[in-house]
Amino acid sequence: MRPFVIIFIWLAGNLRLVLGVILKDAPTLGLTNTPRLLSKDTVSGGFAYQVSQNHSVFFYPEDSEEMYIGGTDFVLKLKMDDYRVIEKFTLKTTGQQHCQEGPCENVITVIEKFQDSLFVCGTNGRKPQCWKLFPSVNNQSHEIVESYEGKGISPFVYTHNSLSLTVEGDLYAAAPLDADRSSLQFRRRAGRRTNVWMYDSWVTEPTFISASWVKRKEDPDNEKIYIFFREKNSDHSPEADPWISRVARVCKVDEGGSKRFFQNMWTSFLKARLVCGFPKESLYFNRLQDIYVLHAEDWHDTRVYALFTSSWNSTAVCIYSVGMIEEIFENSTFKGYNKDIPKPRPGTCLKDSRTLPPATVSVVKDYPEMNDWVHSIQYTAPFYISDNNYTKIAVDQVQAVDQHVYNVLLLATDSGKIHKVLEAGSEPFIISETQLSNSSTIHSMKLDSKKKKLVVGFSEKISTVDLQRCQEYKNSCEDCVLARDPYCAWTKFGCTPTVPGGIQNVMNGEISVCPTSVEGQKQVNRTKREIDSSSSVNLSLTAHSVPLSVPFYLSCPIDSYHAVYTWEHKGQSSPCLQMQSNCLHLIPAMAQENYGVYECVSKEKDYTKVVKKYQLTQHMIHTMPESNTPKINDASAVALQTVTIILGLAVAVSTN
Known part of the structure; x- marks a missing residue:
């Protein structure tokens, strides 16, 4: 042999x-609770760092042609069409003599559009500092102007928790005031309005996840800023989860209390428990991981997509509406408070918050938590549960051929993958899985809904994912329709980005909409018997x-x-x-x-x-x-x- x-x-x-x-x-194979399609190397364009970054942030206004990236000791300005570096700003640590331990590096942690400049903050060798980058004039480079110390805006170490948000010329931030991570709270830190901060007892060892301003065009003085975070559970019993997920709110117009009582403190701060799970079984995903807010014309319909993990190594997505959240804040009783609720109701937005009566502010001071919990839209169960360890979420809206607008969840895993999940009806449909990196996790993610692209940041590179990769369903009308991908429809040119008149069935994926379905059925019948080499099957x-x-x-x-x-x-x-x-x-x-x-x-x-x-x-x-x-x-x-x-x-x- x-x-x-x-x-x-x-x-x-x-x-x-x-x-x-x-x-x-x-x-x-054959299971619908897994991705329908697996893709690799489906990125269009990208930028590779010269040196891998342990931490990076980017500022990328939707539909912009430029993006700013913050890494260690630098800020880059990139042209998005070809990832060409337009400008590089070197922001090394100032006054290195104060570095006591570890590398004396300046890791950029905040990039925001603030007033008339780009506002950049970094760790600055454990002495947080902020700078303003003014736009270039007459082809001259940006001018870098040192602004002021960054305590409470940037953390001392990039691994420490922080977040930032700009609203109408005001800067809101959450970052520790001390190197030992203490005094971590959500503050209005700079801008036109008064600096305001939280009362110490309102939160316990918080981890802030996200903050979002929800506009009310008809009632701007009643606009709120919503803060999503998790905090240590005061119940230390063995069966209790160590974390509780929260949503809190403050009024945009809040200027703090009077000089006599609660000066420079939020007078409108309220918080409620954000729950995701199975209420009948008292089984909850309690560790909030990430938030994406999908804004709507009517603020009531603004949706909050929340990503949770659990103690049993499973992740879930629950969906809330701002209208439902406000219902709790405006009607629930206050936890631990048994007296008559004063008027105006605690949490009310007043143009001059300094005139609020002490009785109203006292309830906010001592009893800011709501008795009622904020449940998801589905209430009885999460919208989506998975064994994948998801770390980030974004949600796009896509208008399909049927003129309906469908929401598509973009979920990043800890292994460098993106899952595209359709929200159509009560059951999620996992359209595809795209492998972007085999060696690192996703640091940051930014959706450009107008261009239908997802910008993803890794330690070694930044990649752009085209969300309209319709060529992956190119074989036939049936393949294109079965994909249930609202980005794609069947036309005379094949499976292409959705256009009016295309063939599509996002809701059910029924192939009866395809003109070739009759001929397709003839082929099905032929496959049930042996076909020899003289067969005419194409x-x-x-x-x-x-x-x-x-x-x-x-x-x-x-x-x-x-x-x-x-x-x-x-x-x-x-x-x-x-x-x-x-x-x-x-x-x-x-x-x-x-x-x-x-x-x-x-x-x-x-x-x-x-x-x-x-x-x-x-x-x-x-x-x-x-x-x-x-x-x-x-x-x-x-x-x-x-x-x-x-x-x-x-x-x-x-x-x-």
């Missing part, structure tokens, strides 16, 4: 074991000549992980051996009954198609000539190619 045949037989016996290892992290046939007794395998690509794949041969069906993005059919040793036509058939909902078609014929091995070097014939080439592929798979598994 020739050496390659011996290798083949050994591999045939171990292929299932190899496949089992490879499939450990791959989605299971699919290329791949022929292989294989000797008796050698192992052999066939492969076809997986177009959808929601489909079920089978191999059809002489009226018999056998299941697919899944290997990442391929379906295999393994023949341990070729026998006479193994020759003939094989079809790889996929079935998703009501759509069945032949993905790949093979014909195997017997190859006669000629007698080896009397020579020390065997001739490599067709069978040998096929066998050696298969050995190479399977060995390559084994190597790939061992290195990942």
